[in-house]
Every structure is written in C-alpha cells, then in structure tokens.
Amino acid sequence: MALGVMSIRVAKKPRIGIISSGDEIIPPQQEPDPGRVRDINSYSLAALVTEAGGEPCYMESSRTNWK
Numbered sequence: 401m402a403l404g405v406m407s408i409r410v411a412k413k414p415r416i417g418i419i420s421s422g423d424e425i426i427p428p429q430q431e432p433d434p435g436r437v438r439d440i441n442s443y444s445l446a447a448l449v450t451e452a453g454g455e456p457c458y459m460e461s462s463r464t465n466w467k
Contacts, residue, residue, distance in 0.1 A: 416449045419459045
C-alpha cells in the first residue's frame with residue numbers, strides 16, 4: 401500500500417505428479433533384494449518441485465510390462 405499498489409495477481413501453486421515406474425523399484429525403507437533399487441528419485445524430484453514453488457503429488461507406482 402505504501403507504493404500505491406492495492407492489488408496483486410496471484411496464481412495457484414502448480415501440482416506436479418511424480419510417477420516411479422519399474423518392477424525393480426521399492427520404498428526407501430525396505431532392504432533391496434538383488435535386482436531391486438530403492439526409490440530415491442521421486443523424493444529428489446519432490447524436493448525440486450517444492451523448491452520451485454510447486455506442490456508434488458506422489459502417484460501410484462507403475463509396473464513395467466514387457467509383454
């Protein structure tokens with residue numbers, strides 16, 4: 401108000417879906433068996449989305465189907 405600005409335009413935070421795909425991906429708290437990897441990428445991506453002002457939304461993991 402001190403600058404004479406009485407209103408501002410505001411945008412809603414973008415919601416960004418994060419999907420981990422692959423049969424080999426397991427939650428980070430589980431101990432991986434041979435051929436499995438912990439899902440750390442979705443957490444890294446969520447942190448980047450949050451830092452950029454977005455809202456990360458974890459989606460259900462997708463299985464890889466090679467049939």
